[in-house]
Amino acid sequence: MKDLGQLLQDESGRQFLRDNGVYISLDEFNDALREPTNGGPNRVYGAQQLYMDYTLGVSTKVAALKDLSDRGIETDFIWIDTDRAGSDNLITRFYWPGIGVDNAKGYGSVSVKKAKYPEIRFVELYEEYLANTGREFRKALGAEDKYDAERFQRFWSNFEDKSKLVDLNLSLTEFLFRDYFEYFPEPVVLSENLGGEFSRQLGNVVRDMPAVIEGVNESIDYLKRKDVDPQIGIKDETYLPIYVTCQNDGKRSPLRRLNEDQPYAAANCSCGNEMKFPMGQELSVDYIIRDATWSPDVTLPFLTNDSYSGGVVGKSSALYGIVLNRVMRNVLGKEPIPLFVPVEYTDQLQDIKTGLIPNYFNRK
Numbered sequence: 001m002k003d004l005g006q007l008l009q010d011e012s013g014r015q016f017l018r019d020n021g022v023y024i025s026l027d028e029f030n031d032a033l034r035e036p037t038n039g040g041p042n043r044v045y046g047a048q049q050l051y052m053d054y055t056l057g058v059s060t061k062v063a064a065l066k067d068l069s070d071r072g073i074e075t076d077f078i079w080i081d082t083d084r085a086g087s088d089n090l091i092t093r094f095y096w097p098g099i100g101v102d103n104a105k106g107y108g109s110v111s112v113k114k115a116k117y118p119e120i121r122f123v124e125l126y127e128e129y130l131a132n133t134g135r136e137f138r139k140a141l142g143a144e145d146k147y148d149a150e151r152f153q154r155f156w157s158n159f160e161d162k163s164k165l166v167d168l169n170l171s172l173t174e175f176l177f178r179d180y181f182e183y184f185p186e187p188v189v190l191s192e193n194l195g196g197e198f199s200r201q202l203g204n205v206v207r208d209m210p211a212v213i214e215g216v217n218e219s220i221d222y223l224k225r226k227d228v229d230p231q232i233g234i235k236d237e238t239y240l241p242i243y244v245t246c247q248n249d250g251k252r253s254p255l256r257r258l259n260e261d262q263p264y265a266a267a268n269c270s271c272g273n274e275m276k277f278p279m280g281q282e283l284s285v286d287y288i289i290r291d292a293t294w295s296p297d298v299t300l301p302f303l304t305n306d307s308y309s310g311g312v313v314g315k316s317s318a319l320y321g322i323v324l325n326r327v328m329r330n331v332l333g334k335e336p337i338p339l340f341v342p343v344e345y346t347d348q349l350q351d352i353k354t355g356l357i358p359n360y361f362n363r364k
């Protein structure tokens with residue numbers, strides 16, 4: 001099955017993407033934007049896990065948003081802080097040759113807490129670890145003759161007075177992107193924005209869950225018949241697009257829809273903790289939203305669609321975006337917003353392919 005890169009190689013693949021609302025030309029994407037269903041000016045979003053540093057993939061999204069912002073379009077970036085902090089190295093570490101506990105891989109580290117499970121939003125920082133990272137990093141910079149005290153201090157000020165990883169990473173993220181692009185899209189920290197509109201949209205999706213599951217599976221089949229990799233798997237009848245976090249160990253588990261006398265949602269954490277929420281015949285998420293620490297899965301576009309005019313997405317999210325778009329149109333009665341894959345920005349950002357932090361210190 002073809003991935004996005006393979007689809008981009010010929011015109012029929014590119015036409016297939018356009019026909020399904022996925023654009024690789026900023027001009028075509030710009031023309032396809034429409035006013036958000038919920039009203040207001042044209043607004044485009046990008047989304048990504050909240051890292052310490054960023055290489056090409058995320059930077060191309062920000063570069064595209066900057067160009068859209070220059071065209072007068074409002075731009076948001078949804079920083080996802082509800083994934084496990086261990087799910088990507090760049091969440092708690094950054095690349096720098098020769099420093100840190102993990103010298104072989106060249107990752108500096110703000111290693112925070114030796115725990116496997118916490119989501120980014122729950123990771124606490126420890127002053128002594130941070131101070132140690134700062135000392136090691138200054139030493140490495142000095143050894144390479146790149147140590148400029150003032151420059152280092154501007155960078156390091158992002159680490160000061162931070163007790164949570166999410167605050168450190170957000171501060172660093174804004175600093176690094178502003179330094180490189182002289183621009184930063186309006187930040188939306190996901191965990192702080194799960195109430196209101198996102199909860200309302202989640203309720204709409206879950207109320208139609210049996211039809212949504214059927215729609216997702218039908219759309220996966222549709223892509224496979226076209227020899228395109230849908231990037232997500234078939235969902236069984238218990239599937240819910242929600243994770244809940246265990247109060248005992250902070251571990252995230254997928255919620256399942258089960259049925260006894262009445263439908264209910266349940267997750268069993270590996271520590272033995274059983275979490276259970278009534279849903280009623282109407283498949284309500286009210287108890288989940290009220291009583292659980294919840295987060296959305298990769299179907300986040302279901303929650304954002306009505307607030308935005310378009311989305312800037314990565315290569316795999318573009319393909320499962322096609323699946324989600326079809327479900328929105330065929331099942332949820334929504335007009336899906338166009339998606340833009342910013343591959344055209346890759347060549348011009350080669351100087352940050354190892355990260356914004358190396359670029360910040362290596363740039364003369």
Ligand SMILES: [Zn+2]
Pocket residue numbers: 246247248249250251269270271272273
């Ligand atoms: Zn647990």
